Every structure is written in structure tokens, then in C-alpha cells.
Amino acid sequence: MGILYRYIAKIWLRLLALCLSGFVGIYLVIDLIEKIPRFLRAGGATGDILQYFVWKLPEMVSRTATFSVLMATLLTLGLLSRDSEIIALRSCGVSLFKIALPMLTLGIAASILLLINSELVLPYSYSQTELIENVKIKKKSDHVTFKRNNIWFRSASMILQARLFEPKTRTLSGVVVWNVDGSMNPISRIDANTAIYREGRWILNSTTQRNFQTVAGYAPHSAKMMELNLNLKIEDLQVLDSDADNMSIRKLKEYAENLKRGGYEAYRYLTLMHTKIAAPFAALIMVILGIPFALRNRRSGGIAMGIGASIGISFAYFVVNAVLLSYGRSGVLPPVVAAWGANFLFMLSGIWMAMTVEG
Numbered sequence: 001m002g003i004l005y006r007y008i009a010k011i012w013l014r015l016l017a018l019c020l021s022g023f024v025g026i027y028l029v030i031d032l033i034e035k036i037p038r039f040l041r042a043g044g045a046t047g048d049i050l051q052y053f054v055w056k057l058p059e060m061v062s063r064t065a066t067f068s069v070l071m072a073t074l075l076t077l078g079l080l081s082r083d084s085e086i087i088a089l090r091s092c093g094v095s096l097f098k099i100a101l102p103m104l105t106l107g108i109a110a111s112i113l114l115l116i117n118s119e120l121v122l123p124y125s126y127s128q129t130e131l132i133e134n135v136k137i138k139k140k141s142d143h144v145t146f147k148r149n150n151i152w153f154r155s156a157s158m159i160l161q162a163r164l165f166e167p168k169t170r171t172l173s174g175v176v177v178w179n180v181d182g183s184m185n186p187i188s189r190i191d192a193n194t195a196i197y198r199e200g201r202w203i204l205n206s207t208t209q210r211n212f213q214t215v216a217g218y219a220p221h222s223a224k225m226m227e228l229n230l231n232l233k234i235e236d237l238q239v240l241d242s243d244a245d246n247m248s249i250r251k252l253k254e255y256a257e258n259l260k261r262g263g264y265e266a267y268r269y270l271t272l273m274h275t276k277i278a279a280p281f282a283a284l285i286m287v288i289l290g291i292p293f294a295l296r297n298r299r300s301g302g303i304a305m306g307i308g309a310s311i312g313i314s315f316a317y318f319v320v321n322a323v324l325l326s327y328g329r330s331g332v333l334p335p336v337v338a339a340w341g342a343n344f345l346f347m348l349s350g351i352w353m354a355m356t357v358e359g
Contacts, residue, residue: 006102009103011076016106019072019075020061020068031053042138058117065283067286074293077295096357110283110284115277123251151172157180158178170198175190176191189210189212190226192205201227201228208221249273252273267328267335271335278340285347286317321341324337324341
């Protein structure tokens with residue numbers, strides 16, 4: 001590792017730390033303004049509120065890292081151009097590839113770290129924030145738990161287990177409902193093929209009920225349909241959609257396979273699964289795109305150009321990626337194409353720009 005490599009890498013890392021801390025700080029302030037009043041009204045303790053925001057940091061880093069990497073790349077080359085260091089390096093025979101190599105290497109490292117954060121750190125940190133918010137701060141006794149594709153819900157004397165949930169049709173499949181006494185001894189059990197949420201009520205279909213407190217045993221009683229008085233809101237079950245960024249790739253894959261086995265379309269979750277893999281590598285794509293963009297405009301380089309270009313490129317990437325993902329979730333595009341499409345298009349743009357940069 002030469003002196004030039006370390007010099008450029010040091011500038012890039014310093015700017016990345018500055019950008020990332022700034023964006024995480026902005027994210028944190030907005031989150032504080034939004035949630036602290038609600039937490040205080042719910043009677044949350046100061047220590048619990050502090051823990052909540054500490055566990056929220058991995059999510060904040062994940063959401064701001066790509067933009068920070070792009071801005072760090074543009075600012076690094078902008079500062080080198082402003083001080084005529086790139087011109088001096090080129091006059092000494094240093095190729096543009098050698099100038100860009102430290103940032104490309106660090107971009108790969110950043111993508112790998114973001115992937116590890118997404119797969120290993122985020123699911124755990126998200127479960128901790130949910131625990132703190134719902135149990136410690138809001139003091140909720142009813143809860144929904146997703147584990148190994150099973151959905152568990154407990155409310156007073158009733159426990160529900162379901163194999164999977166399809167939000168599009170608001171349907172639970174493979175439903176088992178237990179009624180228990182104060183000592184958690186089973187009183188009765190209801191098995192149902194599906195449970196559909198209609199007008200604020202859960203309707204069980206193709207049910208079999210067993211009562212364990214009858215003298216003559218627990219002969220099953222079947223019914224085509226029955227209503228279940230359960231305090232489970234549909235919003236509680238849509239956690240998979242709204243917080244999919246905080247779930248592991250393995251869980252998304254298993255859930256999608258379960259949906260397909262149950263006869264449901266799994267485009268939404270397969271797209272989310274591939275997005276979990278593709279999203280961290282957007283950091284590397286931003287480096288690939290940012291380097292030739294900055295070098296093509298090195299005469300007008302500087303902080304203002306770096307910030308402006310970062311905003312423009314990030315906005316364009318966000319729009320293209322959002323459109324492709326919407327097509328993937330609806331089944332218009334294959335999930336792999338939808339998840340990786342924006343990365344591929346912007347990488348091609350970066351390569352084309354690199355080929356047109358004057359040597």
C-alpha cells in the first residue's frame with residue numbers, strides 16, 4: 001500500500017465519517033422530534049427512551065450510508081481538484097485508475113459491511129426497538145411475534161398461531177386458536193384453514209373445535225365458518241411489509257417460499273429479499289458513478305459541486321429504484337431484475353462516463 005493510496009483513502013474515510021455522522025445526526029433529530037412526545041405521553045422512562053434510540057442507530061446508518069459514500073467520493077475528488085493535486089499526479093504519470101483505486105476498494109468494503117449490518121445487526125436491533133417501544137414504553141400486553149414463519153398472538157385468555165399472513169387478501173392460513181385458563185391450561189382448541197379479516201372482525205373458515213372440559217371427552221365439532229372475537233388489528237400483521245428492511249434475507253426467503261406453497265403470489269417478498277442483497281452494493285455503485293462524474297468536472301470541483309451532484313445523483317437513483325421495485329412487487333418485472341436494475345443501470349452509466357474521461 002503506497003503513500004498515495006493511504007493519502008487518498010485517509011481523505012475519503014475522513015469525509016465519509018463527517019458525512020455519515022451529519023446525516024445520522026439529522027435523521028436522529030427528526031426521529032427525536034417525532035417520537036419523544038409520544039413516548040413521554042405513554043409514560044416512558046428516560047432510560048428506556050435512550051436505549052430505544054441507541055438500538056435505532058444501525059437502521060439510521062443503513063439508510064444514510066449510500067448517500068454518504070457518494071458525497072464522500074465527490075468531495076474527495078473535488079478537494080483534490082480544487083488544490084490541483086489531480087493535475088500534479090497526472091503530470092507525474094499517475095493513472096486515473098490508481099487515483100480511483102483506494103475509493104473503489106473502500107466502496108467494496110463499505111458494501112460488505114452494510115450487507116453484514118443488514119443481515120446480522122438490523123434484525124436484532126429492530127427486535128430490541130420493538131420490545132422497548134411496545135413493552136417497556138407503551139406497556140402493551142397484547143403482542144404479535146413472527147418467528148420461523150409462524151405468527152403468534154396472545155390476548156387475555158386466547159392464543160393464536162398462524163402459519164403465514166397474506167396482506168393483499170388479509171388472510172391468515174393454517175390457524176390454530178387456543179383458549180386457556182389462568183394457569184395456562186388449555187380449555188379448547190380451534191383449527192381453521194384460513195382466517196379472513198372483514199369489517200374489523202376475524203372470520204374462521206373450515207373450522208374444527210375441540211372442548212377439553214367436557215365429561216365425555218373432546219369429540220371434534222366442525223363448522224364451515226365462525227367468527228372469532230380477537231383483538232388483533234390488521235396493521236399489526238403488516239409489519240412484514242413496513243419493516244422488511246429490518247428482516248433477514250433468510251426469513252424473507254422462507255416466508256416467500258411458504259406463500260408459494262400456500263398458492264399465493266410471492267412477488268412482493270421475493271423482490272424485498274433480493275433488495276436486501278442489492279441495496280448494500282448501491283454504495284459501491286455510487287463510488288463507480290461518482291469518480292468519473294467528479295473527474296469530468298474537475299476544473300469546477302469543490303464542496304458546492306460535490307454536494308449538488310450528490311443530491312442530484314441520489315435523487316435520480318431513488319426514483320429509478322423506486323419505480324423498478326414497484327414493478328417487481330406487482331409481478332411486472334422478475335424480482336431479481338427489479339432489485340438489481342437500478343444498480344446495473346447506474347453502474348453502466350459510471351463505466352460509460354469513465355471511458356469518456358480525458359486521460
